[in-house]
Amino acid sequence: MTDTSVPKIELRDVRKSFGSKHVLRGVDLKVPKGSSLVIIGGSGTGKSVTIKCVLGLLAADSGQILIDGVDITKLGSRKRDEQMKKFGMLFQGGALFDSLPIWENVSFGLIHGHDMPRDQARLAAIEKLKAVGLGANVADLFPAELSGGMQKRVSLARAIAVNPEIIFFDEPTTGLDPIMADVINELIVQCVKDLGATALTITHDMASVRKIADYVAMIYEGKIIWSGPVAELDHSGNPYVDQFIHGRADGPISRATAA
Amino acid sequence: MSEIAPTAARISQKSVSAVLDLCATVGHSVMRFFGSVGRLTEFAAKAIAHIFMPPWFFKQIGRQFVDIGYYSLAVVGLTTLFSGMVLALQSYTGFARFNAEGAIANVVALSMTRELGPVLAGLMVAGRIGASIAAEIGTMRVTEQVDALTTLSVNPYKYLVVPRVLAGTLIMPVLVLVGDIIGIFGGFIVAVFRLKFSAYAYVEQTWNFLEPIDVISGLIKAAVFGFIVTIMGCYNGYNSDRGAQGVGAATTNAVVSASILILIFNYLLTQVFFS
Numbered sequence: 001m002t003d004t005s006v007p008k009i010e011l012r013d014v015r016k017s018f019g020s021k022h023v024l025r026g027v028d029l030k031v032p033k034g035s036s037l038v039i040i041g042g043s044g045t046g047k048s049v050t051i052k053c054v055l056g057l058l059a060a061d062s063g064q065i066l067i068d069g070v071d072i073t074k075l076g077s078r079k080r081d082e083q084m085k086k087f088g089m090l091f092q093g094g095a096l097f098d099s100l101p102i103w104e105n106v107s108f109g110l111i112h113g114h115d116m117p118r119d120q121a122r123l124a125a126i127e128k129l130k131a132v133g134l135g136a137n138v139a140d141l142f143p144a145e146l147s148g149g150m151q152k153r154v155s156l157a158r159a160i161a162v163n164p165e166i167i168f169f170d171e172p173t174t175g176l177d178p179i180m181a182d183v184i185n186e187l188i189v190q191c192v193k194d195l196g197a198t199a200l201t202i203t204h205d206m207a208s209v210r211k212i213a214d215y216v217a218m219i220y221e222g223k224i225i226w227s228g229p230v231a232e233l234d235h236s237g238n239p240y241v242d243q244f245i246h247g248r249a250d251g252p253i254s255r256a257t258a259a
Numbered sequence: 260m261s262e263i264a265p266t267a268a269r270i271s272q273k274s275v276s277a278v279l280d281l282c283a284t285v286g287h288s289v290m291r292f293f294g295s296v297g298r299l300t301e302f303a304a305k306a307i308a309h310i311f312m313p314p315w316f317f318k319q320i321g322r323q324f325v326d327i328g329y330y331s332l333a334v335v336g337l338t339t340l341f342s343g344m345v346l347a348l349q350s351y352t353g354f355a356r357f358n359a360e361g362a363i364a365n366v367v368a369l370s371m372t373r374e375l376g377p378v379l380a381g382l383m384v385a386g387r388i389g390a391s392i393a394a395e396i397g398t399m400r401v402t403e404q405v406d407a408l409t410t411l412s413v414n415p416y417k418y419l420v421v422p423r424v425l426a427g428t429l430i431m432p433v434l435v436l437v438g439d440i441i442g443i444f445g446g447f448i449v450a451v452f453r454l455k456f457s458a459y460a461y462v463e464q465t466w467n468f469l470e471p472i473d474v475i476s477g478l479i480k481a482a483v484f485g486f487i488v489t490i491m492g493c494y495n496g497y498n499s500d501r502g503a504q505g506v507g508a509a510t511t512n513a514v515v516s517a518s519i520l521i522l523i524f525n526y527l528l529t530q531v532f533f534s
Contacts, residue, residue: 052406055406055410057406081414084410085412087410088410089406091403091406091407092403095402095403095404095406096404098404108413109411109412112314112411112412113413114412158411162411162412
């Protein structure tokens with residue numbers, strides 16, 4: 001399943017600062033093809049910035065970001081757009097287009113990015129909605145008419161609609177009740193498996209980590225301080241990881257930086 | 260202790276540091292100003308470049324034409340109607356002192372087409388459209404919908420900025436032309452029904468007096484103002500800070516900066532056309 005020679009995603013010494021604030025201080029990361037890697041870490045440690053740099057929403061100051069061995073930070077805008085078609089992203093707040101009905105949200109990438117005719121796109125959208133456990137009856141509703149959990153599902157359907165090779169999940173369970181969170185986790189595992197996609201997730205929800213991760217990496221102060229298979233998470237021997245996964249207030253991670 | 264230090268030295272040190280502080284503040288503001296002018300110019304250049312590059316989102320462009328053009332008709336129409344009416348009334352009371360009441364038709368037509376039509380319509384549209392563009396794009400930015408567009412292989416400039424800027428620039432001259440006509444009609448109503456002018460003479464005088472350049476200069480102004488309003492709305496919304504406060508500030512900035520720029524460019528364009 002994993003091709004170890006060329007990782008699907010590789011970050012080499014990626015750095016990013018906002019003014020005098022150094023958010024990423026040299027992130028190194030490898031995600032093998034077809035696997036699911038979860039980045040854990042407190043708020044403000046650089047998780048979101050990492051994922052946005054890979055997606056190209058933010059430009060890294062230095063370092064390399066390789067997708068299938070190609071450094072995307074050096075690509076021209078057109079080739080970069082091609083790369084973008086390999087990506088799907090589930091945003092933390094859903095980020096559904098509130099001026100469009102659900103089915104157009106789901107098939108947005110198909111209609112505009114892949115030039116699919118609208119009637120065909122509508123059928124494809126209903127198919128994807130079914131895959132995330134929603135009926136065809138929600139297709140003509142608007143995002144504001146759905147509950148938070150349903151919006152997350154629609155957002156997931158939108159992320160997988162273009163059959164991406166890589167899917168990014170930004171805090172997929174934040175703001176959901178524990179049962180809905182578990183439903184979403186299971187859907188994520190299912191969708192990633194069905195697509196044979198590579199997944200990169202950021203979260204601080206440990207239940208989510210244990211459910212969806214093949215590999216775990218912990219980010220702290222802009223660097224990856226530990227990474228390994230999820231099975232080794234409990235025996236990492238790293239005091240930072242131990243403190244984080246057990247959610248202890250005292251430990252090497254001071255509260256000032258974790259806040 | 261500070262009491263030991265000579266007083267004169269202390270005062271000079273204090274004044275030096277005060278001057279330095281002042282320089283730093285002024286310097287920072289100047290740098291910030293030029294920084295934002297640079298960013299705005301880059302944004303506008305990018306927006307214009309994307310206008311000429313496919314793909315085009317025709318449905319979005321059409322929607323903006325309706326939003327900016329059609330739905331602004333009532334506001335622009337009312338504004339210019341009453342402006343034309345008050346113009347006739349004021350110039351009558353003013354010109355009566357010199358027995359020059361006959362010039363009302365000329366004054367109304369000239370002020371309406373050259374100045375009041377484009378400027379008033381520009382300011383009203385800045386309030387109506389500039390604010391709504393900034394609030395809409397700002398909210399989309401804050402809720403990551405702008406980022407979501409990018410991840411779905413759709414360029415936000417093409418999907419959000421181009422339709423608004425294109426529609427604003429092209430439809431504003433049409434709005435102003437309609438406004439000109441309504442404004443002149445407003446002057447006509449007051450002149451004929453209140454001041455008892457001859458309807459035929461009023462219309463004939465207006466028609467004979469107006470030069471094409473009067474109308475055309477106003478319409479060119481209108482296109483520039485349409486561009487200013489939409490680009491300021493898009494720019495401020497696109498760069499909105501997080502949260503409700505960020506969107507609020509973006510909306511305010513969009514309207515205020517567009518209004519000021521309209522007045523500045525109005526002067527500059529008038530200078531270009533009539534000097």
